[in-house]
Amino acid sequence: MSWAQSTCIGLWGKSPVACASTRSHLMRKMMEYLYKLCGQEYLGFSNATFQSERDTGDRNFAIGYYLKEKKCFPEGTDLITCLDFYFQLCSIEVxxxxxxxxxxxxxxxxxxxxxxxxxxxxxxxxxxxxxxxxxxxxxxxxxxxxxxxxxxxxxxxxxxxxxxxxxxxxxxxxxxxxxxxxxxxxxxxxxxxxxxxxxxNYDNVRHFVKKLDPRREGGEVKAKTVINLLFAAYSGDVSAMRRFALSAMDMEQKDYDYRTALHVAAAEGHVEVVRFLLESCKVNISPKDRWGNTPMDEAVRFGHQEVVQLLQEYDGKFVPARKNGKNTTTSEENLEGMV
CATH class of the missing domain: 3.40.710.10 (DD-peptidase/beta-lactamase superfamily)
Known part of the structure; x- marks a missing residue:
């Protein structure tokens, strides 16, 4: 039991004189407590508001007496003193x-x-x-x-x-x-x-309309998503790639060297990852890295013939999506093939 609860119970069962003294002590404790919550900023009390609340609080008196009739308070409760304490709390200024x-x-x-x-x-x-x-x-x-x-x-x-x-x-x-x-x-x-x-409270459910999120640190979060995406492509983790795509991640993100997940998957020979990126995410088939290399160049360099054939099969099928009058491609617009 907290100090406030125990003091209130004591307040209910005391004589009017004792109640006034206890109420004053409890009010001081409440002010000290609120002062801590406010970080030592301004906290005051309006006596005019207190008098007005007491003079016009007919509904509160009516509710109080109704609760008392229904035995909602301990025996011997001084209802008037309790209501006065409530009116005091209503008169705190910030x-x-x-x-x-x-x-x-x-x-x-x-x-x-x-x-x-x-x-x-x-x-x-x-x-x-x-x-x-x-x-x-x-x-x-x-x-x-x-x-x-x-x-x-x-x-x-x-x-x-x-x-x-x-x-x-x-x-x-x-x-x-x-x-x-x-x-x-x-x-x-x-x-x-x-x-x-x-x-x-429910803005962050999956596939919901994306709004601004000031809780995210732009550069840091973007770097982490690129790392996670490229690592999944490097390790051939199609399940992770599917989760990223379903969370509306841009599957064409580039690292510092302008390498995409398709570059990495082609260089490592992960056919299923390449197929997923091309079929489900409809990513650009020929992005160029810092040195001008495309995913096809990577597949040829490392001798992954099956990836080369797959890229050749999809060569020319890529059609950039139109957004705001410009040609762009995002995974959010290319998820129809996954659903």
């Missing part, structure tokens, strides 16, 4: 900057990215993000999960706290609200964000 650090801490598995302090356990982060994903946007939560697919929490002040797990936390603030109490522009921003970047 800026967009400090709140963004808070949600970045959630995105970072509970470790504050500014201070490096381990504030939350991974289990607590998982449970928090699950709640945000399922009910963080009031009655719009289902549609938000469908269209945006990210855990978020909105407030009637016009703020939306958005978490992109393992990437970043975002806070946007725009006061005009829709009929459900969410920021109109904030929701529009979130929808536009996932329309450009592959942040939606």
């Amino acid at each position: 800026t967009c900057e400090s709140a963004s650090v808070l949600v970045a801490t959630l995105a970072n598995g509970g470790i504050c990215p500014i201070t490096g302090e381990h504030v939350l356990s991974p289990e607590a982060v998982r449970n928090t993000l699950s709640l945000m994903h399922s009910c963080g946007m009031y009655d719009f939560s289902g549609q938000f999960a469908f269209h945006v697919g990210l855990p978020a929490k909105s407030g009637v002040c016009g703020a939306i706290l958005l978490v992109v797990p393992n990437v970043m936390g975002i806070v946007c603030w725009s006061p005009p609200l829709d009929k459900l109490g969410n920021s109109v522009r904030g929701i529009h921003f979130c929808q536009e964000l996932v329309s450009v970047f592959n942040f939606h």
Whole structure:
């Protein structure tokens, strides 16, 4: 049991005077905890908001008394004091900057990215993000999960706290609200964000429309894919080549010396790999490397007659695909032969 849970249970069963003292202590602890989540950035309290919440919280009082009638609280609970504590929590102030650090801490598995302090356990982060994903946007939560697919929490002040797990936390603030109490522009921003970047929870399923992925380091990832592709061609691993093609990898990628997988497979005499590249991936049959050599030149040089015959058979059959008015060929456009 956490300190917050044990203190709350103590708060429920105490006298009004003891409850006020315990509530004050608990509020200080909560502020200290949130201060760590915000990376020591701004955190304040609005007494005017607290008074307003208390004076206009009829629905919260009604829900509280209904829950009390249904025996949802321990015996002897001081409901008014508990609601006061809730109203105090609703009156905590943050800026967009400090709140963004808070949600970045959630995105970072509970470790504050500014201070490096381990504030939350991974289990607590998982449970928090699950709640945000399922009910963080009031009655719009289902549609938000469908269209945006990210855990978020909105407030009637016009703020939306958005978490992109393992990437970043975002806070946007725009006061005009829709009929459900969410920021109109904030929701529009979130929808536009996932329309450009592959942040939606299900954007990365295989064969899905490719979006920008800022999590990838372009040069490093490209180098790794080229190495993996050429090594599979070198070792004659047709299964690996098929996996690469199905994941929409460009099967005509070139290394530093402008050598392609077809060059390597032809030089090593791997007939099945050459056949797969020509039949299923429809790659260019005569790309030239740094020295002007084609796959046919490689097959002839190393005496792989079966590969030479196969290349001769497919010579002249290559037709570049047209994309944006230009002649290009990508494996993504040539997968029809594999499906």
